[in-house]
Amino acid sequence: MKRVITYGTFDLLHYGHINLLKRAKALGDYLIVALSTDEFNWIEKHKKCYFSYEKRKQLLEAIRYVDLVIPETCWEQKNTDIDDYHADVFVIGDDWEGKFDFLKSKCEVVYLPRTPDVSTTIIKYDIQNK
Numbered sequence: 001m002k003r004v005i006t007y008g009t010f011d012l013l014h015y016g017h018i019n020l021l022k023r024a025k026a027l028g029d030y031l032i033v034a035l036s037t038d039e040f041n042w043i044e045k046h047k048k049c050y051f052s053y054e055k056r057k058q059l060l061e062a063i064r065y066v067d068l069v070i071p072e073t074c075w076e077q078k079n080t081d082i083d084d085y086h087a088d089v090f091v092i093g094d095d096w097e098g099k100f101d102f103l104k105s106k107c108e109v110v111y112l113p114r115t116p117d118v119s120t121t122i123i124k125y126d127i128q129n130k
């Protein structure tokens with residue numbers, strides 16, 4: 001079984017997220033999504049989420065491409081997650097291009113192109129400016 005792992009906040013879930021998850025799942029048989037916790041988002045990423053971790057987790061678990069959702073609590077856990085979950089492929093958006101190449105000694109690293117014209121940042125901006 002080929003296992004794929006990806007990471008993200010997935011707040012204000014939109015079709016760009018779904019496209020990423022669908023393309024990630026197509027790279028293997030089992031998709032693990034490491035979902036950033038509220039604390040990690042606030043302390044490390046300086047992001048305040050609209051939906052709580054539990055609600056974002058519930059949304060992700062309802063998507064047919066997602067097999068398992070785990071918490072992401074720190075940047076460094078990617079190394080151990082790949083080992084602990086026996087991941088064969090690490091997938092992330094191409095806005096992170098090159099930043100996770102250090103994982104290539106553990107698994108294949110794939111940077112997927114973002115879906116054009118949609119992002120949580122754009123959605124939040126549009127809502128605030130209407």
